[in-house]
Amino acid sequence: MNERVQGHGPVDFIAEEQKPAAIITPADTRGDLFITADVVVVGSGAGGATVAATLAEAGLRVVVLEEGDWFPTREYSASVPSMLSKLMRAGGATAMMGRSPVPYLEGKCVGGTTVVNGGMCWRTPERVLHEWVSERGLPELSPRGLERHFEEVETTIHARYQDEGSQGGVNDAFKRGADALGWKLSRNKRNQKHCVGSNDCVTGCPSGAKQSTQYSWLPRFFNAGGLLYTRCRVKQIVTERGRATGVRGVLADPWQPRRFTVNARAVVLACGAIQTPLLLQRNKIGRECGHVGRHFTIHPNIKMSARFSSPVENLQGTHQAWQCIEFRDEGILLAPGAIPLAFMSAIFPEFGPRLAERMRDARYIATGGILVDDHSEGRIRALPFGVPWIQYDVTDADQAKFVRAAALMAELYFAAGAEEVYTPFHHLPVIATPDDIKRLYQRPPRVEDTEYFTAHLMGTCRMHGHARGGVVGPDGQAWDLPGLYLADASVLPGTIGVNPQVTIMAIARLVAEKLADRLRRV
């Protein structure tokens, strides 16, 4: 069974004080590792932690391998560069190529991207689920089929509305504008317990309010006897007689190069929408189906902001307390988004003295974002020497939505009393008056003139009811390799138009339950 530590005391949450015995770092072991388990789960983010907890609670011996490190909450510092280096893949210096490069972030730590996300919790819209049932042949993903999984997820991660008043001035300004225009708002549920508005979601919640998987699924996993190994990078999926039977990889021990091998009855990959297809491609798995790394959707967003005559105190408050859903049917979501000063400095196109002048007004600037449902599909490819190539082109149709959405957002900010609105469009970075909004339509910004960002990566190993339509079937098992399961953002059958963590976790639950049933029967 597991190489070392077998028993450990109950775990309430794992990020606060001492490292629980169930988290095994390279310093806790010597030499190469050989581990045997019922199931090995790769990745401890939204998908991996959910699968691991569900399987362990079903009585299976489960090991999680995580490439990143474990950091207790007290180590989440206020230094943005240092936290990006600790918590993010490639220190956050990641972008996909296309008509305009799109930067993105992937968490690489115990808890994965749930540690650095904004905490918004949305169920998959029913219209999307119906589409998956009818067009992808996935009756299990009907609203009824997923209902109990959604409930379990929301309870576990504590998806709740913010405490009144904790939202802060950026959210208030946004609401003022939407109210003035009579546009519909929807309060966000967030996975938090008494979030007090530290406004540091992206560099790790310093108060422990955000219920990332470190505070939710992983304690459940540990309490059911599971073990998690940190700094283990899986490189190879081991197969025997046409079945996945384990994984191998390298353990990032600062003192000496080490290796590990895990033998298991089933392998679950939950490395995220970029790393999972890369791992499959490097192992030449799923080539026949032709879908690995394709159908990549990113729910792209642009940042908008506005200067007000009195301080909005961007520092204080929550990331996003509500969203404007008035234009949902058009695939447009407008949202406030309070961010730390360093991130604010990055969203303006200026630098040096001009940026310094703009930042003088930082306390008066409210930041926000626009997300659109995308119709483009990108592609992920593993090039030689382990180099990933990620291609995504924003289409002209989606750009037209962005332009309309930017005009709406500017209208909202002016209605809230803004003095000036800032856009991510190079040829029109400032909209000085409400009358200027029409300039956006007179000379619409091209994709190439626009700065984008994305946090919602999906669909690169999609689930499909038919072997020729996707990489995995309705049970999450790879069509091309029995014994290999996927349970992360990569399996989403299409774009969902809302923040994805709840959808990922619900599908991961579904996959885990089916896998547990199967393993118990054999």
Add this chain to the structure above:
Amino acid sequence: MGPEFVLRGYPRRIARAVVDAMVPRWPEFDVDLTDDVLADVERTLRGYPPIIQVAILGSLFGLEFLSPLFGPGLKPLSRSERHIAIARLETIANHPIPQIRMLVMLLKVTISFAAYSRPDVEAFLGYRRREWRETRQALRARLLAADPAKLPAVPAPLADGRVVTPAEFLSFLAALADGHAEQAAG
């Protein structure tokens, strides 16, 4: 390359010129951030994968020798005066071809993150981020320790009732955590 990455010699000189052009300066703020930010940037670069480190080195040399094409002046970037370097970098940062903008963008983000995370810069701009975080943490700890029954009710979705101001909320929570829940609720 890798975690031992250091900027030496010529690349360091170019990097210093770029940092010098990009760091914030205000007449009332009496600190030259260039060397500190350069050291921070170097530390950040060490966390980047080798391929990005190579790309950064490539962009530095690109900026050094190609930036004169974007005017003004003819000298390489590291030998140009600051205002000339700034003018060129701004032209590149706003170039209509995104791939050309990229020469500057990653450096800009890395430098801005380093500069605007500094406590002295934050304080100059009216932010006391570290203190704010500490008071939040302390408040939340007291809040959790308070009797859960007395915690504020989770509000219903929007449109039913007003949203209290942050100030009202904070004084409410503080009083609550101090055990004066009724007084706070009143």
